[in-house]
Structure formats: C-alpha cells, structure tokens
Amino acid sequence: MIKRLAQALFKNLRWKLLSFVLAAALWFVCINFTNPIESKTFTSRLIVQNLDAVEHNGYVLLNKSELDNSFIRVSVKAERYALLGLSNDDFQPYIDVSPIDYLRENTLGADQPLNIYVNPVGNAAHSGLAQSGGITTQPLTVNIRLDRVASQDFPVTVNTSGSVAKSYSALPGSATPETVRVTGPTTVLKRIVSVAVEADITGVSSDVAETLALKVVDSDKRDITGLVTLNASSVEVKIPVNMYARIPIKQNYSGSPAEGYSVAGITRNVDYIEVLGAEEDISQVEEITLPDFDLSGLKSPQTLYYDVRPQFMQSRLNIVNGTPHEVSVTVDVAPLEKKSVTINMGDIRLTGMDADMGGDTVELPSEPFEITVIGSRDVISAFTSAEVKNMSIDVSGLSIGEHYLPLLADLPDGVKISGEPPMVRVVVHAKDGGGRDAQNNRRSE
DSSP states (O other): HHHHHHHHHHHTTHHHHHHHHHHHHHHHHHHHSSSEEEEEEEEEOEEEEEEHHHHHHTTTEETTOOOOOOOEEEEEEEHHHHHTTTTTGGEEEEEOOOOOOOOOOTTTSSSSSEEEEEEOOOOHHHHTTTHHHOOEEEEEEEEEOOEEEEEEEEEEEEEEEEEOTTTEEEEEEEEESEEEEEEEEEHHHHHEEEEEEEOTTTTOOEEEEEEOOOOOTTTOOOOOOGGGGESEEEEEEEEEEEEEHHHHHHOOEEEESTTEEEEEEESOOOEEEEEOOOOOHHHTTOOOOOOEEEEETTTEEEEEEEEOOOGGTTSSOEEOSSSSSSSEEHHHEEEEEEEEEEEGGGEEEEOOOOGGGOOOOOEEOSSOOEEEEEEEEEHHTTGOOOOOOOOEEOTTOOOSSSEEOOEEEEEOOTTSSSSSEEEEEEEEEEEGGHHHHHHHHHHHH
16 A cells, blocks of 8 residues: 555656746746835834833923924835735834833933834734734934923013003013922933013003013023923013103302302212102202202311201102212312402592582593402403403592592402402592582581
C-alpha cells in the first residue's frame, strides 16, 4: 500500500514540481495585480488626550490652541482592498499629556516633544489596520509647553484718555475693587506690568462714574487678558473732575529801609496758586493774602517764606499737584545813589499870582538851576531832567523884594529830592516903583 502511494507521488515528479511552481507564480501574480500592497496618506486633526489630568495637577497647556488646530499626515501601508473606503475621519492622531512626572522647573514654559500615536476608528478599525503596523505619521512628534498655574493680586490702574473741558482738571481716579486676583501660567504672570482700565474723559466737566472692563498688559505692551483668568472682569471707576483756577497772591509792605537805602526790587517764586475745586467754592476765594512784609531798617536783601496750605484747610479747594505751596518773597535793598540834573528855569511855572499883587512883577534867575536827586542805582543811572514834571513855585502873598522859595515837582517812583527841597531865588518888583508897598503905606496913612 505504502509502496504504491510512493510510486504515485514520485511518478512524473518533475512535471508535478513544475506545476507547483507555475501555480505559485500565478497566485503571486494574481494577488499583486488584483489586491496589491499600497500606501495612502490621510490628513486628520490632532487630538490632545488626558488634558484634565494635567489641569488636575496644577498645570496648564500653554500651546493648547496651537495643538487643537494642528493637522497630522497619517500614512497607511496595506492591501488595496483594505484601503478602499477609508477617509480622513477613520484616523485619530493623538498625544497623551497625562504622564507629567517628567516635568522639571527648568522645563516649564519650554518645548517638550511628545510622540504622536494613531487610533484607527470607523472603517479603519474593522480592517485590522491597528494590528498591521503599517501606520506612520508625519511629523512623528509635536512639542508641548506646560506651565504651573499660579495666582497673584495686582492693583488696578485707572488710565484716562482725552482732555476734560476748558478750565477743568481731572484728579487721579480710583477703582472698586482696588485689586484683582489674576490666575494663569507662572511665566505669563511674571510678564504682567499692569492690570488697568481706560476712561475717556474728553470734554467732561463733572465727576466720572462708570463700569469699565479690565485689561492685562505685559512688558511688551501687549494685551494678554485672554491668557489669564480674573476674579473680576470689570471694576467701578470714579474720577473726580474739578474746576481749575489761579488764585492771585497779594501782600502789603510796611516801614522803610534804613536811611540811605531803598527797595531795589521785590520778587516772588509764584504770583498765584493753582487750585482745583467746585465752582461755587472757587468763587468765594478772590485772593491769597500774605502777612505784611516789614521793611523797617533793612540794609540788605531779605527773604521770607509763607506756607499757604493753612489758608485752604477750612475750604474744599485742593492745590494742584506740582504747584509750590510755599511762597518765597525776596526784598532787594540797595544803597541810594545821588545824581545832579540841570533844570531850565523857563520850565518852572509860577502859581499864586493873584490880583493882590497889583502890577508887581516876579523875576526868576535866568541861569539854569541844578537839583540833586537820590534813588537806587538802576533808577538813578537812567534818570534825566526830562523826568522832572510839573515844576512850580508858589509866589502868593509875597512882598516887594527878594525871596527864596521851595521848588515843587513830581518825580518818578524810586526817585526823590536829596535832602531839603531846593530853594529858588525870587525877586518881586513893584510896578513903577510903587506897587503894593506904596498902596499899603497909603492905606496905613
């Protein structure tokens, strides 16, 4: 039996082997032409898995938005029949961010590579591609940036834009609450320079009270509000707007400098004080009165200082920031200097020549008359006789003969006659040798 089977098996062995080889070749050809191994590429959105585990451990994925909008090329190598009917939706490329134990302080905020995996779904899941190992991605990895979540309190800054109405000024604004808590990545919190609101005060003439949204600004002046979380998205803002005015300073002076000295000048560091307040309060303050400055016996410059703040303590007015609240008054005292000027006698007017003089005549010297004046150096150096005004001599009630009468004149401020008034020789002549004396003698007879 066995012998007959062996004879049947090995009979025509060469033809049988040839037939087997031809059959195998035919099968290989059919397989490769009817269902060959091919590659196909799909494009699918990247999925971030286990993000809640990261957040639960106090971390935040800084580039989540970037990753959520990343598309991965998925290359699949399989039989043609297995690739038929597959689409982009049948593949889910993903990264797993749950193993965060590898994080170190020096890696926070820095790029860290993670491998990309592909999860076949839909038709791909039923075609056995998950076990075939013919799935690859481009790129193979993506970078993630993780940071620790922290909270920090920041003061609210009230900024303004525009200009208030004319003659008004805005005082620094305030916010309620005064601080807000900002929660976000540590690296982001370190870049914050201000948490602020901006109020438009263009043309405003009364107090501002409104609710404004907060804006977080970093060191590069960028708005990063969307990168953090605030415990309050808006605050109540109040900005006092007051009327602006300049209150003039007034001061009286008493006494006189020492003999031979005069006031050469008076200077103040400010001539007015800038204040803010309600219009009705400002209207009640016309001037700021300083105590009298006593010049008695001064021989050298003297400076006095006056603090004007006490004058506003009982009012609702506020001194504008930057305005000096201390007024300094300096009186410059200098020695007097003398100067002689020549007067033309023709410029002197005679007064008091009434009817009692009868026909008598009054004679003044024909030669020029010299007077000496005294004053500070700068005034005297520029003084001329043309500044002597309204020169006159009162001749009323004079008898016949020679008289010496004082010269009266108007001098500019800071100039006066040195010593006693100058005396001018005046001669009264009787008319035709008679005049009032003869008449008086006749009356006495």
